[in-house]
Amino acid sequence: xxxxRSTAHSPYMDxxxxxxxxxxxxxxxxxxxYPLSKLGVTIDQLEINxxxxxxxxxxxxxxxRRYRVPQDCVVSAVGTSMANYLALAATTEPGDEILVEQPxxxxxxxxxxxxxxxxxRFPRRAENNFAIDPADIERNLTPNTRLIVICNLHxxxxxxxSDDTLRExxxxxxxxxxxxxxxxxxxxxxxxxxxxxSFHIDPERFIVTDSLTKAYGLSGLRCGWVLAAxxxxxxxxxxxxxxxxxxxxxxxxxxxxxxxKLPQIAxxxxxxxxxxxxxxxxxxxxxxxxxxxxxxxxxxxxxxLKNGNVGSLCQILRNDFETSVVPGSFFEEPNRFRMGVxxxxxxxxxxxPQLQRGLNSYRASLQVSA
Numbered sequence: 001x002x003x004x005r006s007t008a009h010s011p012y013m014d015x016x017x018x019x020x021x022x023x024x025x026x027x028x029x030x031x032x033x034y035p036l037s038k039l040g041v042t043i044d045q046l047e048i049n050x051x052x053x054x055x056x057x058x059x060x061x062x063x064x065r066r067y068r069v070p071q072d073c074v075v076s077a078v079g080t081s082m083a084n085y086l087a088l089a090a091t092t093e094p095g096d097e098i099l100v101e102q103p104x105x106x107x108x109x110x111x112x113x114x115x116x117x118x119x120x121r122f123p124r125r126a127e128n129n130f131a132i133d134p135a136d137i138e139r140n141l142t143p144n145t146r147l148i149v150i151c152n153l154h155x156x157x158x159x160x161x162s163d164d165t166l167r168e169x170x171x172x173x174x175x176x177x178x179x180x181x182x183x184x185x186x187x188x189x190x191x192x193x194x195x196x197x198s199f200h201i202d203p204e205r206f207i208v209t210d211s212l213t214k215a216y217g218l219s220g221l222r223c224g225w226v227l228a229a230x231x232x233x234x235x236x237x238x239x240x241x242x243x244x245x246x247x248x249x250x251x252x253x254x255x256x257x258x259x260x261k262l263p264q265i266a267x268x269x270x271x272x273x274x275x276x277x278x279x280x281x282x283x284x285x286x287x288x289x290x291x292x293x294x295x296x297x298x299x300x301x302x303x304x305l306k307n308g309n310v311g312s313l314c315q316i317l318r319n320d321f322e323t324s325v326v327p328g329s330f331f332e333e334p335n336r337f338r339m340g341v342x343x344x345x346x347x348x349x350x351x352x353p354q355l356q357r358g359l360n361s362y363r364a365s366l367q368v369s370a
Contacts, residue, residue, distance in 0.1 A: 002112045003114070004264060005162045006226070008113070009089065009109040009290075010106060010107045010111075011106060011110070011330065012105075012106035012110075012330040013106075013107060015327065015330065016313055016326075019130070019323065020324050020326070020332050022318060022321040022322050022323055022324035023320055023323075023353040024321070024347075024350060024351035024355070025323075025324050025343065025347075025351070025356060026322040026323065026324060026325050026339040026340060026343075026352075027326045027340065028100070028163065028299070028340045028342055029186075029214060029299055029338070029340045029342070030214035030215070030217065030219065030299065030340075030342050031062045031189075031214065031216065031269045031272070031273065031299060031342035031343075032217050032269075032342060032343050032344050033219070033220075034216060034265055034268075034269075035096060037264075039257055039258060040104070040334065041196050041254065045253065045257065047249060047250070047253065048250065048331065049249055050249040050252065050253070051245075051293050052246050052247050052249055052252060053264075054237040055074070055075065055076040055237065055247075056249070056252040056253075056256075057063070057071075058252075059076060059252050059255055060205045060254050061261075062078075062255075062259040062260070063225050063254055063259070065197065066194075066262075066331070067199070067258065068194070068198060068200075069197075069200075069344065071197075072230040072233060072279075073227055073228060073229065073230060073233055074225055074226070075226060075233045075240075075251075076223075076225055076238075076341075077209075077211075077223070077225055077226060077348060078222045078224060078247070079210050079213060079219075079222045079224040079243060080183060080210060080211040080213060080214075080224045081107055081111075081224075082224060082240075083209035083224040083226045084107075084109050084111060084181070084183060084209050085210065086226055086236040087207050087209055087228065088111060088112060088115055088181070088234065089115055089236075090145070090228075090232050090236045091146060091181070091207070091232065092115065092117055092146050092147060094115065094116030095116060095117070095118060096117055096118065096120075096144070096147075097138055097142060097144040097145050097146060097148065097152070098112055098117050098118070098119060098120070098145065098146060098147040098148070099118055099120045099122060099137065099141060099145050099178075100112070100120070100121055100122075100148075100149045100153070101121070101122060101126065101151070101182070102121040102122065103156060103157075103328075103331040103333050104155070104332070105151060105155045105178075105331070108183075108191070110327075113321060116178040120140055120142070120145065121140065122137050122139070123290070124154065124157070124159070124291065126304070128241065129159060129166075130154055130157040130163070130200075130201050130293055131159060131214060132161055132169070133149070133243075134168040134169055137169055138172050138329055141172060141173075141175075141178070143176055143178055143213055143257060144166050144174070145176050145202055146177075146178055146179070147178055147179050147180070147181055148172075148178055148179070148180045148181070148318045149168060149174050149181045149183075150166075150180065150182050151183040151186065151299060152166075152182050152184055152188050152198070153186035153295065153298050154186075155183075155186060155300070155302060156302045156331045156333075156336075157301075157303070158295030158296075158298035158299075158300050158301060159293065159296060159301045160262070160296060163201065165277075166182070166201055166206075167201055168199055170202050170205050171356045173178075173205060178187070179205050179206070179207055179275055180198070180205060180206050180207070181206075181209070182199075182208050183210075184197060184204060184209065184210045185209065185210050185211050185213060185214045185215075185348050186214055186215070186298055186300075186301045187210075188210065188214065188215035189214070189215045189273070189298045189299065190264045190297050191267075191269070191270045193263060193342065194265075197227065199227040199311065203211065203227075207226060207227065207232065208226065208228075208319045209225070209226050209283070210224065210225055211223055211224035211225065211226075212258060212259075212262075214222075214342075215266070215269060216258070216262065216265050216266065217269065218255075218265075219249050220251075221237070221254055221258060222248070223251065223252075223255035223258070253328070261331075265340055272344070272345055273299060273341075273342060275345050276299075276341040276342070276343075276345055277299075279341065279345075279348050279349065280339075280348070280352070281294060283355075283356070284301065284303065285353045287356075288306075289305065289306050289307065289363055290301065290304065290305060290306065290324045290359075291306060292304065297298045298324065298326070298336055298343035299340065301315060302331070302336050302337070302338050302341060303336060303337065303339070304333075304335055305335055305336070307363070308362060308363075308366050309365055310331065310334060310336065310337050311327060311328055312326055312362070313337070313359070313362050316362050316365075317355070317358040317359060317362075318363065320358065321354050321358040321361045323351060323354045323356055323358055324340070325337045325339045325355070326338040326347070327350070339355075353358075
């Protein structure tokens with residue numbers, strides 16, 4: 001089937017923006033929004049216009065320090081989604097082949113199709129707790145593979161890929177002259193003061209994307225970035241010229257301030273998330289109609305509905321219980337759904353009982369129809 005740019009869109013983003021909101025919203029994957037008031041910013045710290053040429057230097061410096069990389073390896077981007085777009089566009093030509101994990105975040109696939117790429121897949125198996133088996137990558141690599149694409153922590157399951165496995169993947173990529181793109185936006189939820197990054201495994205082969213969005217509640221700043229070899233970084237800035245050229249300077253200034261205060265923000269988010277994860281785990285332990293892999297970190301879990309239809313369940317949850325989760329069909333797993341507990345604890349405490357009532361109601365309807 002030929003992909004048409006004239007109809008290009010992301011089905012998941014369309015659903016997330018227009019149809020995911022609910023009174024009891026468990027469809028989010030990031031943490032609760034962090035308010036401007038807590039940053040302690042005064043108006044004299046902001047300005048409308050500033051010296052942003054290929055990135056705002058104080059922001060590039062702050063990112064470089066945090067991840068212990070040279071500044072010329074940092075590309076600023078409008079969120080992780082744009083960072084992923086720039087990374088894909090800078091490393092491929094139309095018709096090139098990329099190898100993408102399955103299940104994956106839908107926007108990766110839509111972006112790759114928009115760029116005219118051939119998409120090959122390797123599995124992350126539920127029976128293996130969605131871990132990556134390098135043998136599956138090796139079986140699906142071809143001489144035409146230009147890029148291997150991974151999300152770590154994995155979206156939609158939260159599974160962590162170890163550095164040892166990433167090294168194996170890098171070695172496999174080297175055999176066919178491919179690079180490895182790792183989206184690490186959810187890895188930030190490990191809340192390390194000096195975050196590790198797969199970029200350090202091999203800065204010439206690994207490309208990393210990230211942002212302040214998911215782990216710190218700072219989505220509105222649109223502060224994303226790419227870590228890449230200097231020649232690729234320059235290429236990405238040039239590609240960005242075709243789309244956005246320069247960045248919103250007040251957001252750049254606020255991002256520098258936020259990076260300075262990240263330890264404080266991380267402490268708050270970790271404390272909230274630790275509580276919320278305990279609530280979610282207790283909830284799941286009591287459900288015999290779901291099975292699931294429990295990730296060590298993050299906001300999300302990706303349970304399988306043992307009986308029935310997830311689409312029907314989601315409709316009942318929304319219509320009858322004002323509750324929203326993400327249908328697994330957006331992640332190529334129609335018998336699962338993704339739920340997240342990065343929202344404020346009081347919201348989790350209100351939403352989980354609603355979800356329980358919805359699941360119970362749906363199970364009862366199946367018994368009646370049987």
